[in-house]
Amino acid sequence: MCEVLDEANSAILEAVALDATEDLLGTLVGIEKAEDDLVPFELNMFSILRREFRSFARSFLDSKDARDLIGRMADPANHTSLPDLKRQVKRAVLDAFHELAGKKLGEDFADAVGEEVSAVVDGMYEASRSATARRVGIPRDTFTVVDEQSLETLRRHNLFWIRGNYGRNVRDGIDRATAEALQQGLGRKALAEELKRQFAAQFALTDNHWITISSASLNRTRNVAQVRTYELAEVTHYEVIAVLDARTSEICQYMDGRVFSVESAVRVVNELEEAEDPEDVKQVMPWLRWDESRQAPFAVVGGRRTDLPRSGAESARANRSIEKVAPLPPYHGRCRTTTAVSVETVRR
Numbered sequence: 001m002c003e004v005l006d007e008a009n010s011a012i013l014e015a016v017a018l019d020a021t022e023d024l025l026g027t028l029v030g031i032e033k034a035e036d037d038l039v040p041f042e043l044n045m046f047s048i049l050r051r052e053f054r055s056f057a058r059s060f061l062d063s064k065d066a067r068d069l070i071g072r073m074a075d076p077a078n079h080t081s082l083p084d085l086k087r088q089v090k091r092a093v094l095d096a097f098h099e100l101a102g103k104k105l106g107e108d109f110a111d112a113v114g115e116e117v118s119a120v121v122d123g124m125y126e127a128s129r130s131a132t133a134r135r136v137g138i139p140r141d142t143f144t145v146v147d148e149q150s151l152e153t154l155r156r157h158n159l160f161w162i163r164g165n166y167g168r169n170v171r172d173g174i175d176r177a178t179a180e181a182l183q184q185g186l187g188r189k190a191l192a193e194e195l196k197r198q199f200a201a202q203f204a205l206t207d208n209h210w211i212t213i214s215s216a217s218l219n220r221t222r223n224v225a226q227v228r229t230y231e232l233a234e235v236t237h238y239e240v241i242a243v244l245d246a247r248t249s250e251i252c253q254y255m256d257g258r259v260f261s262v263e264s265a266v267r268v269v270n271e272l273e274e275a276e277d278p279e280d281v282k283q284v285m286p287w288l289r290w291d292e293s294r295q296a297p298f299a300v301v302g303g304r305r306t307d308l309p310r311s312g313a314e315s316a317r318a319n320r321s322i323e324k325v326a327p328l329p330p331y332h333g334r335c336r337t338t339t340a341v342s343v344e345t346v347r348r
């Protein structure tokens with residue numbers, strides 16, 4: 001129990017260090033999966049992202065454009081004094097840095113790792129497809145055009161999240177690091193060195209984010225592959241299966257054992273294929289949050305909160321309303337929940 005608490009505490013500290021924003025809430029709720037129990041596919045994607053991002057960040061900070069911008073930040077001519085006499089870099093100079101870093105460490109980075117991470121997504125899809133096919137008794141190599149489309153969608157969506165990594169968390173961290181470095185009252189050259197050092201430290205903090213992205217992308221890939229196999233094998237119902245141990249989130253304890261129709265999941269997966277950007281994906285497959293006082297999850301879709309029935313409400317109607325909002329895991333960041341064919345399945 002103590003270990004779980006330690007882990008939760010360190011995740012909270014990490015999130016606070018990164019300024020716990022909405023994305024990190026997913027990490028906080030889903031303390032289910034730590035770095036040391038990533039499955040091989042996740043570990044593979046995480047290793048690629050971490051290794052490549054670190055090397056990208058390093059060469060970015062050494063590039064002429066970045067060095068020029070850091071030089072401008074260290075130049076007193078580009079500082080403003082706040083009423084309390086603290087110095088700050090002019091917003092326009094900071095924004096120029098963010099714009100450049102966002103492009104290099106967002107778009108360019110995603111382009112550079114795209115092929116390698118897509119290969120991992122493909123591997124996960126095929127492995128899940130083949131294992132599920134065996135379980136439902138259809139040939140293992142019946143890859144259809146529908147699978148190809150799903151896979152194409154998953155690869156494309158995966159790149160959204162990678163591209164978006166230089167988001168608010170990193171930006172806020174850079175702003176804070178800049179303010180701290182300025183307060184040290186260093187000379188121009190030493191200040192430029194210190195800024196570079198602090199920014200490198202901020203980039204190293206993104207590891208946590210890469211774990212969440214790898215875990216969520218591949219959990220989604222596995223579950224979509226399962227749904228496509230159920231559809232092909234004419235399975236009608238499936239069951240949500242959580243890994244039950246000391247780390248299982250409240251959300252997944254709540255979802256575990258629920259039986260949903262394959263039709264609902266197919267509808268969600270089809271809608272997912274229409275999704276053009278991360279916001280669309282969040283609408284189609286929202287992550288759940290846990291309401292402690294209601295003892296039930298809720299989803300926020302399009303700014304509107306939808307509460308799921310309280311624990312213990314097991315009527316068919318309650319189940320239908322859950323199915324409508326959240327038929328398919330992952331339900332939160334670092335979620336381990338998956339699905340299996342339900343005994344309620346009626347073979348046509």
Ligand SMILES: [Zn+2]
Pocket residue numbers: 030032249251252331332334335336337
């Ligand atoms: Zn979970």
